[in-house]
Amino acid sequence: MNSQPHILVIDDEAQILRALRTILSSNQFKVTVASRGEEGLALAAAISPDLIILDLSLPDMDGVEVCERLREWTQVPIIILSVRESERDKVIALDKGADDYLTKPFGIEELLARIRVALRHSAQNLGSQKSQIITAGSIVIDLALHIVTRSGEEVKLTATEFKLVAYLAANAGRVLTNQSILSRVWDPADADRVEYLRVYIRQLRKKLEENPDHPRIICNEPGIGYRFMVDE
Numbered sequence: 001m002n003s004q005p006h007i008l009v010i011d012d013e014a015q016i017l018r019a020l021r022t023i024l025s026s027n028q029f030k031v032t033v034a035s036r037g038e039e040g041l042a043l044a045a046a047i048s049p050d051l052i053i054l055d056l057s058l059p060d061m062d063g064v065e066v067c068e069r070l071r072e073w074t075q076v077p078i079i080i081l082s083v084r085e086s087e088r089d090k091v092i093a094l095d096k097g098a099d100d101y102l103t104k105p106f107g108i109e110e111l112l113a114r115i116r117v118a119l120r121h122s123a124q125n126l127g128s129q130k131s132q133i134i135t136a137g138s139i140v141i142d143l144a145l146h147i148v149t150r151s152g153e154e155v156k157l158t159a160t161e162f163k164l165v166a167y168l169a170a171n172a173g174r175v176l177t178n179q180s181i182l183s184r185v186w187d188p189a190d191a192d193r194v195e196y197l198r199v200y201i202r203q204l205r206k207k208l209e210e211n212p213d214h215p216r217i218i219c220n221e222p223g224i225g226y227r228f229m230v231d232e
Contacts, residue, residue, distance in 0.1 A: 010040030
């Protein structure tokens with residue numbers, strides 16, 4: 001990845017574009033902006049950005065459609081930045097390929113943190129071989145050997161528990177919806193069995209978290225799904 005990551009911002013609010021250009025540029029990012037969906041799609045193809053910040057409410061098309069069209073040909077990280085704050089809007093955008101979602105108004109430090117996580121995860125995926133070792137606090141997950149250790153001692157997991165934690169860890173930092181997890185780890189026919197997923201998440205937290213009631217690794221995104229947090 002270039003020493004100065006290139007971020008494409010697609011948003012029709014001039015004030016937001018100015019603010020993001022100033023914030024991101026001052027944090028050593030190269031910034032290109034677009035105010036319409038079609039313009040953003042064309043720029044994405046032309047400049048191959050390292051990350052895209054996308055608004056859902058654009059004058060020529062819905063941001064979800066932009067997200068879908070991007071996912072037809074690129075896996076560039078997409079962070080949604082929108083005034084829409086309903087769980088349904090978030091779930092739809094994430095299921096259509098977005099990596100993360102922030103509502104306006106947003107905190108600058110939180111946005112920068114989400115950008116760093118998305119770029120780091122993207123860099124791992126772009127490597128010749130994706131990292132097979134994932135570390136989160138005292139937890140080490142070896143995706144190749146199917147081994148999970150906690151403070152150096154192996155944690156006994158069932159096959160389903162390992163499949164679940166491996167999927168979460170392989171997408172570390174990214175918000176995964178309940179439906180996407182259920183479809184991937186179990187079966188698309190199980191996509192609505194959210195309580196079933198909660199049972200397994202509780203089991204994993206008991207085995208992996210220092211305090212299962214206040215998880216720091218497998219974190220809730222209320223009404224949406226979960227996010228696996230790794231070391232910075």
